[in-house]
Amino acid sequence: xxxxxxxxxxxxxxSEVTNLTQSWGTSPVPINxxxxxxxxxxxxxxxxxxxNNSYARKFMGMLKTNVVGPTGFNFNAKSRDPNGQLDKLxxxxxxxxxxQWCKRKNCDLYGKQSFWDMVRTMISxxxxxxxxxxxxxxxxxxxxxxxxQIEALDPELxxxxxxxxxxxxxxxxxxxxxxxxxxxxxxxxRESKGIDPMLGLNTYVSGQYIRVPAxxxxxxxxxxxxxxxxxxxxxxxxxxxLNHQGGFVEAALVNARxxxxxxxFYTDLDDLSEVADKDPESGEFVDESDPGTFHRLPPGxxxxxxxxxxxxxxxxxxMKTTLRSIAAGLGVSYxxxxxxxxxxxxxxxxxxxxxxxxxxxxxxxxxxxxxLEPVYEAWLEHQLLRGTVTVNGNPLRGSAFEKYSEVEFSxxxxxxxxxxxxxxxxxxxLGQKTTxxxxxxxxxxxxxxxxxxxxxxxxxxxxxxxxxxxxxxxPAPDKKPNDDERPDEDDDE
Numbered sequence: 018x019x020x021x022x023x024x025x026x027x028x029x030x031x032s033e034v035t036n037l038t039q040s041w042g043t044s045p046v047p048i049n050x051x052x053x054x055x056x057x058x059x060x061x062x063x064x065x066x067x068x069n070n071s072y073a074r075k076f077m078g079m080l081k082t083n084v085v086g087p088t089g090f091n092f093n094a095k096s097r098d099p100n101g102q103l104d105k106l107x108x109x110x111x112x113x114x115x116x117q118w119c120k121r122k123n124c125d126l127y128g129k130q131s132f133w134d135m136v137r138t139m140i141s142x143x144x145x146x147x148x149x150x151x152x153x154x155x156x157x158x159x160x161x162x163x164x165x166q167i168e169a170l171d172p173e174l175x176x177x178x179x180x181x182x183x184x185x186x187x188x189x190x191x192x193x194x195x196x197x198x199x200x201x202x203x204x205x206x207r208e209s210k211g212i213d214p215m216l217g218l219n220t221y222v223s224g225q226y227i228r229v230p231a232x233x234x235x236x237x238x239x240x241x242x243x244x245x246x247x248x249x250x251x252x253x254x255x256x257x258x259l260n261h262q263g264g265f266v267e268a269a270l271v272n273a274r275x276x277x278x279x280x281x282f283y284t285d286l287d288d289l290s291e292v293a294d295k296d297p298e299s300g301e302f303v304d305e306s307d308p309g310t311f312h313r314l315p316p317g318x319x320x321x322x323x324x325x326x327x328x329x330x331x332x333x334x335x336m337k338t339t340l341r342s343i344a345a346g347l348g349v350s351y352x353x354x355x356x357x358x359x360x361x362x363x364x365x366x367x368x369x370x371x372x373x374x375x376x377x378x379x380x381x382x383x384x385x386x387x388x389l390e391p392v393y394e395a396w397l398e399h400q401l402l403r404g405t406v407t408v409n410g411n412p413l414r415g416s417a418f419e420k421y422s423e424v425e426f427s428x429x430x431x432x433x434x435x436x437x438x439x440x441x442x443x444x445x446x447l448g449q450k451t452t453x454x455x456x457x458x459x460x461x462x463x464x465x466x467x468x469x470x471x472x473x474x475x476x477x478x479x480x481x482x483x484x485x486x487x488x489x490x491x492p493a494p495d496k497k498p499n500d501d502e503r504p505d506e507d508d509d510e
Contacts, residue, residue, distance in 0.1 A: 047244075048241075048242040048244065048245050049190070049191070049244065049245060049246055049247070052177070052191075052245070052247050052248075052249055053177050053178070053191060053247075055249070056148065056177050056247065056249055057177060059148070059249055059250050059253050059256070060146075060147050060148060060172070060173070060250060062256055062260070063146050063147065063148075063250040063252050063253070063256060064146060064147070066252065066256060066259050066260065066263075067142070067146050067252075069263065070259050070260075070262075070263045072259065072262070072340065072343060072354060072355070073252065073259055075354060075356075076145070076252070076347050076349065076354065077141040077142065077145065077146065078141075079349060079353065079354070080137075080140050080141045080145055080380075081137040081140070081141050083374075083377040083429070083431075084140050084377055084380045084381055084384060084428065085133060085136050085137045085140065085384075085428075085429070086428065086429030087429075088133070088429070089119075089132070089133030089136065090133070090136075090381070090384075090385065090389060090426040090427060090428055090429075091426070091427045091428075091463075091464060092112060092115060092116070092393075092424065092425075092426055093108070093112065093424065093425045093426075093427070093464055094107070094108035094109075094111040094112050094115075094421070094423070094424050095108065095423040095424055095425055096108055096111070096417075096420045096421045096423050097420070097423070104420075106408045106409070107406075107408055107413060107421065110406050110407060110408050110413070111397075111406055111413075111421060111424075114163075114400065114405055114406050115393070115396065118132070118163050118165070118396060119131055119132035119133065120132075121134070122161070123161050123162055123163055123166075124161075124165075124166060124167055125166065125167060125168075126155055126160070126166040126167060126168040127168075130169075132167075132392075135152075135167060135169060136384065136388065136389070138169065139152070139169070139237065139384075139388060140380070140384060143169075143172070143237070144237055144238060144239065144248065144251065145250065145251040145252065146250060146251075146252065147172045147248075147250060148172070148238060148247070148248040148249040148250040148251070148253075149172050149236065149237060149238035149247060149248035150169075150172065150235075150236075150237045150238075150388075151169075151170040151171070151172050151174065151175060151204075151234065151235070151236055152167050152168065152169055152170065152234070152235045152237075152388075152392075153167070153168045153170055153229060153233055153234055153235075154166075154167060154233050154234075154235065154392070154395050155167070155168060155233075156233075156395070156399055163396070163399070163400065163403075163405060164399050164403060165395065165396050165399050165400075167392065170206070173207075174206040174207050175191070175192035175193070175204060175205075175206060175207075175247075176191075176192045176205075176207050176226075177191045177192065177247065178191075179191065179192045179205060179207075179226065187202065189205060190246060191246060191247050192204065192205050192206070192226075193205070193236075193246060193247075194228070194231075201231045201236075202230070202231050203228050203229060203230055203231055204228075204229045204231060204234045204236070205226040205227070205228055205229075206226060206227045206229060207225070207226055207227075208225040208226060208227050235387075235388060235391050235392065237387045237388050239251070239383070251347070251348075252346075252347065254346035254347075255342070255343045255346030255347050258339055258342050258343045258346065259343055261339070262336070262339045262340070262343065265335070265336075265339075266336075269328040269332060272328065273328055337351075337355070337357070340354065340355045340357075348376055349373055349376070350370070350372070350373050353370075353373060374431060377428070378428065381427075381428030381429075382428075384428075385426040385428075389426045390424070390426070393422075393424055394422055397418065397421060397422055398418060401413055401414070401415035401417075401418060401421070402415055406421075427459065427464075430460060430461050443457050
């Protein structure tokens with residue numbers, strides 16, 4: 018049971034209104050109304066922190082590196098024949114053509130980003146920084162070699178205060194048009210004043226919109242509440258602390274610089290008519306504290322001692338406390354965000370890394386479902402109509418869309434914390450038949466078929482060159498660690 022406050026058995030303590038809680042809201046507000054009121058300000062402040070705060074910038078880099086990775090997602094077509102066997106030739110052709118389309122000259126409307134670069138921008142500056150991402154799918158013979166190109170849109174084009182009831186019974190809420198069943202049927206994007214939209218200028222014609230069908234827009238955001246129709250920046254819980262932390266560091270640096278530059282003054286007690294140091298242009302007295310400089314005081318002026326000693330020993334503890342709160346708000350570990358491994362032993366570091374990697378894997382699955390699969394399906398539908406994908410010179414049949422739409426996007430994986438121990442554990446599990454080589458390979462971010470083909474081609478080439486194919490070496494037996502190799506006392510391993 019939830020404990021109640023002593024003396025008030027009929028109420029929860031958190032529901033009481035006292036002098037300490039009177040500013041705490043007591044009326045639930047619908048999530049969409051909260052977003053409508055706050056999204057513009059949140060987005061502006063989130064963008065500012067990404068530009069100026071090093072930790073916000075680090076978080077963007079962590080998303081790009083861990084969710085998408087250096088080479089993007091692995092794409093594997095999984096179409097099968099009627100007998101249930103993988104259609105190997107069709108799958109290889111689909112993978113080859115899709116890989117070619119992912120080049121920036123083919124997939125991007127403006128030819129600036131490869132497809133995986135677009136995904137990195139979508140997950141970082143888009144969904145995390147702005148709260149949502151918008152991409153328009155352009156289809157037609159004028160859109161590149163494959164007739165399909167993607168245009169990344171500024172979410173500000175989707176005006177949060179555009180709400181309207183249409184004559185046909187549809188409604189527009191925060192720029193999105195819904196039918197009577199509540200399904201999105203179109204997006205109403207603010208029209209530009211004629212200025213090139215690639216310049217990024219937010220100059221729109223008030224009340225004039227371009228209606229784009231919903232099947233040509235990919236709108237990605239994380240749904241945290243039932244009925245939520247727009248997203249808000251992931252950095253929202255940490256924005257206040259990020260801003261205060263940046264201001265605190267700036268003030269401490271200025272104070273430290275002033276203290277380091279503090280020198281002294283010359284005073285002539287015999288001749289007070291001597292003119293003090295003045296700026297030749299403004300005529301004002303010089304009051305700078307550049308290192309290594311001494312200035313003459315004006316007659317009748319005394320110096321009030323100013324001895325800035327901050328930052329002191331409290332600076333580091335305050336920074337750690339603030340950054341821990343920021344890391345919790347961003348959903349990442351403190352030692353990764355702050356680049357601080359002090360006091361981290363093997364066990365605690367391993368636990369933190371594994372928890373964080375589960376977050377990245379969850380986001381990878383979300384990106385695949387929300388963005389990658391819709392893009393692929395739009396691409397596939399048009400390629401089947403154009404006859405771009407062929408097997409032995411014959412184009413794949415457009416009527417088999419459902420068959421060829423079976424694909425798998427797998428995200429990057431990471432090196433083990435202790436590769437030797439993990440390799441030994443994998444060998445033991447293989448011997449006990451509690452895992453498979455396929456599972457082990459996939460955990461490393463590779464496709465089993467690709468690995469087996471590489472091994473086959475490698476061994477074939479070695480035989481052709483007269484090289485002996487040696488069997489894999491057995492894992493080295495465990496040895497008893499000496500005193501220098503023993504783990505920490507608090508190391509569970």
